[in-house]
Amino acid sequence: MQDVTARPVLQLLGLTRTFSQGGREIPVLRGASAELYPGQAVALVGPSGAGKSTLLHIAGLLETPDAGRVIVNGEDCSRASDGERTRVRRAEMGFVYQFHQLLPEFSALENIALPQMIRGVGRRVAERRAGELLGALGLAMRADHRPAQLSGGEQQRAAIARALANSPNILLADEPTGNLDPDTAAHVFHELLGLISHTGVAALIATHNFDLARRMHRVLRLENGVLQEILPANVG
Numbered sequence: 001m002q003d004v005t006a007r008p009v010l011q012l013l014g015l016t017r018t019f020s021q022g023g024r025e026i027p028v029l030r031g032a033s034a035e036l037y038p039g040q041a042v043a044l045v046g047p048s049g050a051g052k053s054t055l056l057h058i059a060g061l062l063e064t065p066d067a068g069r070v071i072v073n074g075e076d077c078s079r080a081s082d083g084e085r086t087r088v089r090r091a092e093m094g095f096v097y098q099f100h101q102l103l104p105e106f107s108a109l110e111n112i113a114l115p116q117m118i119r120g121v122g123r124r125v126a127e128r129r130a131g132e133l134l135g136a137l138g139l140a141m142r143a144d145h146r147p148a149q150l151s152g153g154e155q156q157r158a159a160i161a162r163a164l165a166n167s168p169n170i171l172l173a174d175e176p177t178g179n180l181d182p183d184t185a186a187h188v189f190h191e192l193l194g195l196i197s198h199t200g201v202a203a204l205i206a207t208h209n210f211d212l213a214r215r216m217h218r219v220l221r222l223e224n225g226v227l228q229e230i231l232p233a234n235v236g
Helices: 052-059 082-093 108-118 123-136 154-164 180-198
Strands: 011-021 024-036 041-047 067-072 093-096 170-173 202-208 218-223 226-230
Touching: 011 052, 024 052, 024 067, 041 052, 041 180, 052 170, 052 202, 067 226, 082 093, 093 154, 108 123, 108 154, 123 154, 123 180, 154 180
Parallel strands: 024 226, 041 202, 041 218, 093 170, 170 202
Antiparallel strands: 011 024, 011 067, 218 226
8 A cells, every 4th residue: 555645756647559560550558547656566467468568668768658648756758858768767767677688798796886887976886886785685795796607586686786776766677587487586576575665666567477466565457458456465
């Protein structure tokens, strides 16, 4: 249950999106709406092909909806320029994908420090924060290892640390444990939930794993282009 006194950090209002394929118009989103609040992990579930990735891309200002609005911390970004969208993404958002996408030639510590340095943070401060995040995720002893030297679960934990490196207000994750075995997925997800609560980030996490979805604060189901909030206990 969200704190009713809190302001939503992300609002998706009446989003529509249609794709053309083989001369046919395929509606993916039909007025989808939702709000995200600080410190909440919100599951995004739905059948394959329902448009979960499209919704995340629009929420992350990587795609533009045909209609509707995306409001980030009170700022309407729906029709912002590419430069403005990039600015908001860098300032407000972190992204986690199914495959970690770590830079192979850099260590885990360097992968997490680099996004901070791109924003102008000094190397020493960036590396200190990177080390803190790795420690929080149980990877302190693996900080100097390159991605190829890490297990799948360790790689994904490093990717989560990288997404949180610049202290975003919003975390968007697309099947972040989908490439892991069930035990590893449960362990990584437990640590992710801990970081969400600790940092106060608002997280929207697309997943096909109903067990993980039931552990989140809220669940949104995307079906037939519409978002509907359901009780976590009713997932599945």
